[in-house]
Amino acid sequence: MKAGHQLPEYSRRHLAKVEAHYEAGVTLTKAALSYRDMLAHYYNFLVPESASVLEVGCGAGDLLERLEAANRAGIDLSQNQTKLAKEKIPSGSFYVQAGEDLCLPGQLFDYIIVSETINLAADVQRLLENLKSVSHENTRLIVNLHSALWRPIIWAATKAGLRNRHPESNWLSKEDVTALLHLTGWELIRHEPRIVCPVKLFGIEELLNRFVAPLLSPFCLSVFTVARLPPEKRPTEKTVSVVMLARNEAGNIQAAVERTPKMGLWTELIFVEGNSNDDTWEEIQRVKRAYPLKRIKVLQQGGKGKGNAVREGFAIAEGE
Numbered sequence: 001m002k003a004g005h006q007l008p009e010y011s012r013r014h015l016a017k018v019e020a021h022y023e024a025g026v027t028l029t030k031a032a033l034s035y036r037d038m039l040a041h042y043y044n045f046l047v048p049e050s051a052s053v054l055e056v057g058c059g060a061g062d063l064l065e066r067l068e069a070a071n072r073a074g075i076d077l078s079q080n081q082t083k084l085a086k087e088k089i090p091s092g093s094f095y096v097q098a099g100e101d102l103c104l105p106g107q108l109f110d111y112i113i114v115s116e117t118i119n120l121a122a123d124v125q126r127l128l129e130n131l132k133s134v135s136h137e138n139t140r141l142i143v144n145l146h147s148a149l150w151r152p153i154i155w156a157a158t159k160a161g162l163r164n165r166h167p168e169s170n171w172l173s174k175e176d177v178t179a180l181l182h183l184t185g186w187e188l189i190r191h192e193p194r195i196v197c198p199v200k201l202f203g204i205e206e207l208l209n210r211f212v213a214p215l216l217s218p219f220c221l222s223v224f225t226v227a228r229l230p231p232e233k234r235p236t237e238k239t240v241s242v243v244m245l246a247r248n249e250a251g252n253i254q255a256a257v258e259r260t261p262k263m264g265l266w267t268e269l270i271f272v273e274g275n276s277n278d279d280t281w282e283e284i285q286r287v288k289r290a291y292p293l294k295r296i297k298v299l300q301q302g303g304k305g306k307g308n309a310v311r312e313g314f315a316i317a318e319g320e
Contacts, residue, residue, distance in 0.1 A: 007100055007101075007122060007123060007126070011122035011123055012122070014122045014168070015077060017168070018077055018120050019077040019078055021167045022059065022080070022081050023079070026059070026060070027164075028062060028164065029161070029162060029163065029164060031162045031198070031199050032163060032164060033062070034198070034199055034200045035198045035199070036062045036066060037066065038195050038205075038209065039066075039115060039144065039195075040063055040066030042194050042224065043066075043113065043142070044067060044068050046111075046140075046142060046224075046226070047068075047069050047110075047111050047113075047142075048069070049068045049069060049070060050070055051070065051110040051111050052069065052071035052072075052073070052109045052110045052111070053071065053072050053073065053109060053110070053112075053113060054073045054074065054075070054104075054107075054109040054111070054112050054113070055072075055073070055074040055075075055112075055114075056074075056075055056099045056113070056114045056117055056127070056131070057075070057076055057077075057099065057114065057115070057116075057117025057120065058074025058075065058076050058081075058082070058094065059076055059085070060081045060084035060085050060088070061074060061084065061085030061086075061088045063115055064085065064088075064089055064092065065085075065089055069111070072091075072092040072093075073093040073094065073095075073107075073109070074094050074095075075094070075097050075098075076097075077096070077098050078096070079096045082094040082096050099114075099117070099127035099130060099131070100121065100122055100123050100126045100127050100130065102127070102133065104133075104134055104293065105262065105266065105294060106266035106267060106268060106293075106295035107134055107266070107295070108134055108135065108136045108139070108265075108266065109134050110136075110138065110139060110140070111140050111141075112131050112134065112135065112139060112140070112141045113144075114141070114144075115143075115144050116145050116146065118145060118170075118172060118177070119169040119170045119171060119172055120166070120167060120169045121170075124170075124172070125180055125183060125184055128141075128180055128181065128183075128184040128186060129184045132184075132185065135229055137229065138228075139229065140189075140226055140227070140228055141181075141186060141227045141228065142224060142225070142226050142227075143177055143224070143225045143227070144222050144224045145174075145225075146223075147193070147218075147219075147220060147221060147223055148171060148173055150221050151171065162199075177225050178191075178225070181225070185229065186228070187227060187228050187230040188226075188227050189226040189227055189228055190225075190226050191223055191224070191225050192224040192225075192226070193213070193217040193222070193223050193224075194209070194213055194221075194222050194223075195209050195213060195220055195221045195222045196208050196209060196213040196216055196221065197209055198221050237264045237265040238265065238319070238320040239264050239265050239268075239319040239320045240263040240264040240266070240267045240268070241270060241314075241317035241318060241319030242260060242263075242267060242268070242270065243270045243313035243314060243317065244256055244269060244271050244313075245272050245274060245306060245310065245313070246271050246272065246273050246276070246284060247273070247274040247276050248277055248278050248280060249276070249280050250276070250278045250280045250282075250283045253271070253280065253284055254283075254287050254290075256269070257269060257287055257291055257294065257296070264319070264320075266295060267295065267319070268296070268297060268317070268318060268319055269294065269295065269297070270296075270297045270298075270299075270313045270317060271284045271288075271296070271297070271298045271299075272300075272301055272309045272310075272312055273298070273299070273300045273301060274300075274301040274304075274309050281300060285298060299312065299313075299316065
């Protein structure tokens with residue numbers, strides 16, 4: 001959260017309503033699950049398997065679960081939803097927070113996905129600003145939302161029970177998103193309308209979405225917007241690794257974490273425990289667990305001597 005810039009009370013009330021809605025539990029309809037399959041199919045074309053991905057408003061992880069990316073993370077207002085996401089993706093990382101309050105120190109992602117969540121945001125401008133803190137020079141931001149032409153159809157589908165009811169939200173157009181991206185320092189790469197048939201029709205939907213949708217782009221349900229940071233906005237600071245050699249230093253480990261300032265774009269702490277006679281190794285592990293949002297690596301020295309410990313620490317350092 002930016003210092004000195006608190007969300008107004010009415011925005012907090014809106015986020016509280018959204019949180020309460022999803023904390024109460026949401027069971028996706030068959031149509032909604034089919035739609036997630038279609039979204040994931042297209043996202044898997046955009047996102048390489050080797051990439052790291054953060055989804056803002058990940059819910060129960062239904063979209064992330066379908067992605068083939070190697071490293072998946074998500075944030076969501078609802079604690080219950082993030083628990084469900086963790087059950088579906090045990091290797092993933094999930095955090096209970098709003099995009100308006102995004103705070104993931106030391107973490108950068110290759111792709112950031114905002115799948116329709118942007119309409120539920122209390123402050124879209126602030127959300128997009130915050131996403132720059134977890135972006136590097138090659139990060140791609142992908143936002144997908146519904147076309148306004150489908151609003152009557154979506155309203156009817158909700159009334160018919162084919163679509164879950166949602167909290168009060170905006171209905172942003174691709175032009176609105178373009179303006180907000182420009183305002184927050186993101187550079188638009190392209191808009192891509194996709195999915196002309198969002199429900200399964202015995203395989204016919206695949207033909208329609210693959211061959212007909214490109215010809216009828218104004219009538220597509222979903223609009224994918226891809227953006228990046230322009231060169232002048234991309235991070236220029238270096239990343240920093242701090243190697244800490246620890247032998248019989250159990251009483252100083254936590255203080256070392258708390259007193260090391262953030263340096264560069266992100267700072268990682270590397271503790272190399274060196275054949276201690278006290279509980280230094282146990283304390284290092286405890287402190288690492290106590291500070292999950294800090295980038296901390298730990299290892300026990302394989303050899304002997306300070307020089308060996310330094311070399312082993314440097315070997316796993318990722319900072320520049």
